[in-house]
Amino acid sequence: xxxxxxxxxxxxxxxxxxxxxxxxxxxxYCCTDDGGKQTCxxxxxxxxxxxxxxxxxxxxxxxxxxxAPLTAEQRAQKEADAKKAKEEEARRLEQDRxxxxxxxxxxxxxxxxxxxxxxxxxxEKAIDGLRVKQxxxxxxxxxxxxxxxxxxxxxxxxxxxxxMRDNEIEMKAQQAAIDGRQKEIGAVRARYxxxxxxxxxxxxxxxxxxxxxxxxxxxxxxxxxx
Numbered sequence: 001x002x003x004x005x006x007x008x009x010x011x012x013x014x015x016x017x018x019x020x021x022x023x024x025x026x027x028x029y030c031c032t033d034d035g036g037k038q039t040c041x042x043x044x045x046x047x048x049x050x051x052x053x054x055x056x057x058x059x060x061x062x063x064x065x066x067x068a069p070l071t072a073e074q075r076a077q078k079e080a081d082a083k084k085a086k087e088e089e090a091r092r093l094e095q096d097r098x099x100x101x102x103x104x105x106x107x108x109x110x111x112x113x114x115x116x117x118x119x120x121x122x123x124e125k126a127i128d129g130l131r132v133k134q135x136x137x138x139x140x141x142x143x144x145x146x147x148x149x150x151x152x153x154x155x156x157x158x159x160x161x162x163x164m165r166d167n168e169i170e171m172k173a174q175q176a177a178i179d180g181r182q183k184e185i186g187a188v189r190a191r192y193x194x195x196x197x198x199x200x201x202x203x204x205x206x207x208x209x210x211x212x213x214x215x216x217x218x219x220x221x222x223x224x225x226x
Contacts, residue, residue, distance in 0.1 A: 029042070115192070127182065131178065
């Protein structure tokens with residue numbers, strides 16, 4: 001009886017004795033091959049090279065998951081996606097800034113019309129100045145043409161030839177400048193019309209309790225939102 005009791009106590013003490021430290025800190029590496037077979041080892045198996053794998057502790061718990069290395073195509077796609085996301089976020093932030101600036105600059109749609117009309121008027125004034133210069137060049141051309149009539153049957157003096165060439169160049173440049181400013185008027189009208197439409201949408205959203213930027217601006221704002 002005493003012998004059996006001693007043996008039982010010995011077995012109990014062996015069963016409860018802690019495992020060696022090396023066993024407690026052991027890590028097992030496991031991965032799955034193309035055939036769906038799982039391979040595990042206490043060192044990373046060759047079959048797991050270039051694959052996703054798991055690290056499992058001595059208690060059988062997965063402690064870490066390592067993704068498979070990206071291919072060159074996957075890396076390129078990941079970089080492209082990250083770049084696209086960054087650009088989209090930058091556009092969103094810029095649009096939000098512009099929306100806030102729009103609401104801060106104008107208090108009413110009429111204020112937008114006022115700034116548009118004043119901007120167009122400034123351009124038209126500049127065009128008037130260009131046309132005055134154009135008329136002067138046209139008169140000068142008539143004078144040069146009249147003078148050139150004397151040289152139909154004899155060589156024209158180099159100085160007169162040079163003056164006629166310069167006059168022609170200046171007239172073309174003047175017309176190009178006028179055409180450019182006239183196109184600018186069309187662009188200005190389109191830009192302010194777009195801003196007025198956006199302003200209307202933002203104020204409606206704000207009135208409906210949306211998240212549009214809140215800012216007060218003067219009824220007669222005199223500058224475009226930047």
